[in-house]
Amino acid sequence: MYRLNIGGPLLTSQNDSLGRIWENDEKYLHVNNSAVNVSVDLLTINYPDGVTPEIAPRWVYASADTMGDANVTDLNFNITWVFSVDLRFLYLIRLHFCDIVSKSMNTLVFNVYINSDLAIPSLDLSSLKGDLSVPYYKDFVSNSSNSTGTMTVGVGPDSLLILAMPF
Numbered sequence: 001m002y003r004l005n006i007g008g009p010l011l012t013s014q015n016d017s018l019g020r021i022w023e024n025d026e027k028y029l030h031v032n033n034s035a036v037n038v039s040v041d042l043l044t045i046n047y048p049d050g051v052t053p054e055i056a057p058r059w060v061y062a063s064a065d066t067m068g069d070a071n072v073t074d075l076n077f078n079i080t081w082v083f084s085v086d087l088r089f090l091y092l093i094r095l096h097f098c099d100i101v102s103k104s105m106n107t108l109v110f111n112v113y114i115n116s117d118l119a120i121p122s123l124d125l126s127s128l129k130g131d132l133s134v135p136y137y138k139d140f141v142s143n144s145s146n147s148t149g150t151m152t153v154g155v156g157p158d159s160l161l162i163l164a165m166p167f
Contacts, residue, residue, distance in 0.1 A: 002083055004028065007037040008063025016057045030080040035065035040100045044133045051135050061098035061135045078156030085144045085151045093140045099125040099132050113154040114142050122158045
């Protein structure tokens with residue numbers, strides 16, 4: 001099982017009401033300098049109805065990775081995390097999102113990939129949730145689509161809005 005706090009610190013039972021451990025994501029990044037960590041004050045996170053700290057603690061939503069300088073000329077590069085998996089199993093993947101980087105609505109639009117398949121196209125969290133700093137999560141079931149025993153999860157700019165991306 002992997003439970004990551006993307007862009008944030010290691011979380012332990014002192015930070016999680018259910019006693020879960022959330023690892024920092026750095027060792028899972030495919031390209032280490034593809035991401036820049038950002039965080040906000042925990043009090044800026046506004047849980048909507050039906051989402052509570054038991055789903056994920058505030059730290060999970062108050063930290064993130066944004067597109068970094070991957071020393072590539074392709075502005076369409078992704079932040080990708082790689083996980084070792086057993087090819088015989090299906091995996092539940094729960095992705096947590098919260099737009100803590102935008103200064104205004106409808107400015108952060110990105111794609112989400114699982115095993116190079118487009119899982120969520122053109123995700124605009126502020127449009128979906130009606131505000132900034134509002135937690136959102138989405139579940140997927142997937143297997144490893146390759147024979148290497150790895151699974152990948154990635155995010156990248158929506159190609160139609162590449163010029164508007166705040167990365």
